[in-house]
Amino acid sequence: MPDIRPILTLSEKKLLSLELQANEIRKDILKMLTEAGSGHSAGPLGMADIFTALYFHILHHDPNKPLWDDRDRLFLSNGHIVPVRYATMAHAGYFDKSELMTLRKLGSHLQGHPEITHLKGLENTSGPLGDGAPQSVGTAYIGKKENKPWHVFCAMSDGELEAGIVWEAAMFAGKYKLHNLTWIIDRNNIQIDGFTEDIMPLEPIKDKFEAFGFEVIEVDGHNIDRFVDACREAQAIWERPVVIIAHTIPGKGVDFMEFDYKWHGAPPGKGPEDTFKKADQLNEALKDLRTLGGKIKSEHE
Amino acid sequence: MPNKDIKLNRDWKKQDALKALPTRDGFGEGLIEAGKRDGNVYAICADLTESTRVDGFKKAFPDRFVQMGVAEQAMAAIGAGMCLAGKTVFIASYACFSPGRNWEQIRTTGCLQKTNLKIVGAHAGVSVGPDGATHQMLEDIALMRVLPEMTVLVPCDSIEAKKATILAAEIDGPVYIRLAREKSPVYTTEATPLELGKAQIFREGSDVALIGCGPLVYQCLLAAEMLAEEGISACVVNNVSVKPMDEKTIIEVAKKCGAIVTIEEAQAVAGMGSAVCELLAEEYPVPISRMGMQDRFGESGEPDELLEHFKLTAPHIVLVAKKILKKKSIK
Numbered sequence: 001m002p003d004i005r006p007i008l009t010l011s012e013k014k015l016l017s018l019e020l021q022a023n024e025i026r027k028d029i030l031k032m033l034t035e036a037g038s039g040h041s042a043g044p045l046g047m048a049d050i051f052t053a054l055y056f057h058i059l060h061h062d063p064n065k066p067l068w069d070d071r072d073r074l075f076l077s078n079g080h081i082v083p084v085r086y087a088t089m090a091h092a093g094y095f096d097k098s099e100l101m102t103l104r105k106l107g108s109h110l111q112g113h114p115e116i117t118h119l120k121g122l123e124n125t126s127g128p129l130g131d132g133a134p135q136s137v138g139t140a141y142i143g144k145k146e147n148k149p150w151h152v153f154c155a156m157s158d159g160e161l162e163a164g165i166v167w168e169a170a171m172f173a174g175k176y177k178l179h180n181l182t183w184i185i186d187r188n189n190i191q192i193d194g195f196t197e198d199i200m201p202l203e204p205i206k207d208k209f210e211a212f213g214f215e216v217i218e219v220d221g222h223n224i225d226r227f228v229d230a231c232r233e234a235q236a237i238w239e240r241p242v243v244i245i246a247h248t249i250p251g252k253g254v255d256f257m258e259f260d261y262k263w264h265g266a267p268p269g270k271g272p273e274d275t276f277k278k279a280d281q282l283n284e285a286l287k288d289l290r291t292l293g294g295k296i297k298s299e300h301e
Numbered sequence: 302m303p304n305k306d307i308k309l310n311r312d313w314k315k316q317d318a319l320k321a322l323p324t325r326d327g328f329g330e331g332l333i334e335a336g337k338r339d340g341n342v343y344a345i346c347a348d349l350t351e352s353t354r355v356d357g358f359k360k361a362f363p364d365r366f367v368q369m370g371v372a373e374q375a376m377a378a379i380g381a382g383m384c385l386a387g388k389t390v391f392i393a394s395y396a397c398f399s400p401g402r403n404w405e406q407i408r409t410t411g412c413l414q415k416t417n418l419k420i421v422g423a424h425a426g427v428s429v430g431p432d433g434a435t436h437q438m439l440e441d442i443a444l445m446r447v448l449p450e451m452t453v454l455v456p457c458d459s460i461e462a463k464k465a466t467i468l469a470a471e472i473d474g475p476v477y478i479r480l481a482r483e484k485s486p487v488y489t490t491e492a493t494p495l496e497l498g499k500a501q502i503f504r505e506g507s508d509v510a511l512i513g514c515g516p517l518v519y520q521c522l523l524a525a526e527m528l529a530e531e532g533i534s535a536c537v538v539n540n541v542s543v544k545p546m547d548e549k550t551i552i553e554v555a556k557k558c559g560a561i562v563t564i565e566e567a568q569a570v571a572g573m574g575s576a577v578c579e580l581l582a583e584e585y586p587v588p589i590s591r592m593g594m595q596d597r598f599g600e601s602g603e604p605d606e607l608l609e610h611f612k613l614t615a616p617h618i619v620l621v622a623k624k625i626l627k628k629k630s631i632k
């Protein structure tokens with residue numbers, strides 16, 4: 001059995017700093033998407049708290065040594081939310097924040113969908129939904145077999161659960177009892193054509209995963225404290241793979257984007273105009289985040 | 302000079318005067334028309350209803366539209382099952398995922414069984430732009446044309462895409478239609494002919510033949526104009542029916558011009574240009590240059606910028622055409 005590298009509990013002070021950090025990351029997501037002129041808003045904003053928790057508290061990693069052998073592996077299966085990963089990586093020190101403004105441009109390390117041959121620190125290339133989860137399983141299988149100290153995480157989406165390959169991989173993970181594997185599902189209830197339960201009902205997700213041999217933990221994906229606890233619990237579960245169903249709000253932090261599937265694939269400045277004109281969308285969104293920052297501070301006082 | 306029988310838009314040369322529409326728009330219109338003509342036409346989409354332009358059909362025939370969610374493999378096989386029950390079924394997604402992800406289902410349930418499965422691959426080529434390589438399908442022509450029973454159509458503008466869609470519904474057996482995301486000039490007209498297994502000579506010429514498919518055929522026309530200014534007479538062929546290919550026309554232009562440039566927004570290996578090479582190597586060998594992606598993936602960037610970056614625009618066609626002319630004289 002390998003040494004477990006524990007995930008620490010969160011102090012009140014660290015929690016406040018993570019919440020503020022997530023808010024800053026959201027601002028960068030909006031700015032980089034606006035500069036790119038295309039890309040996805042809803043998913044990245046919805047996963048900002050979780051990515052902040054992962055990079056600033058949960059993962060054992062080293063931004064100066066992205067290929068460190070013993071790093072924890074964070075796979076991303078729903079590649080379209082990669083702006084949240086890029087922004088978080090920049091904040092963590094993987095590369096200069098100024099590079100965020102090259103997103104989706106010719107010659108950039110920050111491809112529209114993540115590519116490991118363009119940027120060190122990613123674990124997999126993704127965009128075509130469903131391909132990341134099985135790769136995380138393959139890596140975890142080897143990690144378990146060779147008693148590696150690292151843990152394998154994979155962030156994925158709910159719409160992606162419609163792809164059969166995800167369940168083929170789940171069956172495998174169940175068969176080999178990959179306790180070193182934790183899937184994190186962005187349960188935001190939207191996909192491109194509408195709400196998941198209208199497009200292709202996914203529920204009961206929990207029962208489905210349990211039937212495939214997973215331990216299921218459900219959390220509020222915007223409660224960093226609870227999410228860290230869930231990861232600690234996942235690490236402690238020794239006989240099964242774990243899936244954390246993170247209930248998130250698509251577009252979280254920006255009032256006029258929240259819960260609206262029309263913001264799945266639009267950046268500020270190109271989104272639906274039911275609330276704000278295109279030209280005002282970035283500023284209005286940043287305004288919301290400034291207000292949110294104030295709220296976070298006062299809550300902790 | 303443009304071929305009069307082809308009835309291109311009179312303003313074909315003036316790009317600014319032409320409408321610019323993506324070929325997927327023409328598909329959307331053609332699908333509605335096909336649905337009107339035949340009550341057995343169904344459409345299935347995998348969570349991309351608007352961007353593949355199936356939304357018009359969905360509105361017009363809600364009970365013949367089926368939503369799959371993100372499940373392209375099942376979409377092909379379920380679609381084939383509906384074909385076995387007597388329907389003509391269009392399955393639409395981005396080309397990367399269909400036919401990219403579901404090739405075996407298309408092979409077995411579409412081709413081997415010879416069902417009326419019509420595969421519509423949108424967002425093909427590097428002109429998809431900023432989404433990057435994961436979404437820029439470059440291997441679909443190769444994947445589809447290698448399949449027995451499969452028909453492969455690569456329309457050059459949105460009007461031709463509409464006709465190709467209506468034609469696909471009438472063909473007995475599986476069909477692949479390749480579509481682009483980006484707007485491109487609409488320069489054919491309702492009167493421009495489209496026939497299965499026919500290539501169209503858009504412009505007569507005798508020194509070199511530029512054979513293209515998809516929106517890049519327009520770049521061939523522009524290149525032919527540039528070549529004309531230098532006294533080189535270029536023939537332009539719209540090779541829309543990649544399979545079955547119009548062998549007679551291709552051999553004729555090879556005989557007449559003695560040198561060929563092919564161009565497609567796809568891997569230069571195994572695509573339309575390769576089909577031309579296979580034919581002419583056996584029937585009438587002439588020097589050929591295949592333009593396209595040279596054994597590499599695309600990357601993020603603006604569509605026009607990428608076409609330039611990967612040397613798929615008219616000025617690059619001119620350069621390649623002049624080079625091939627030199628090979629011709631050596632021979």
Ligand SMILES: Cc1ncc(C[n+]2csc(CCOP(=O)(O)OP(=O)(O)O)c2C)c(N)n1
Binds near residue numbers: 042158159250402
């Ligand atoms: C195999 C595949 N099919 C289709 C797509 C196109 N696509 C990109 S995102 C998406 C919606 C999926 O839903 P989800 O990931 O839950 O979206 P979000 O919650 O981030 O808006 C689709 C269909 C894709 N990327 N991959």
Ligand SMILES: [Mg+2]
Binds near residue numbers: 159186190
């Ligand atoms: Mg979702």
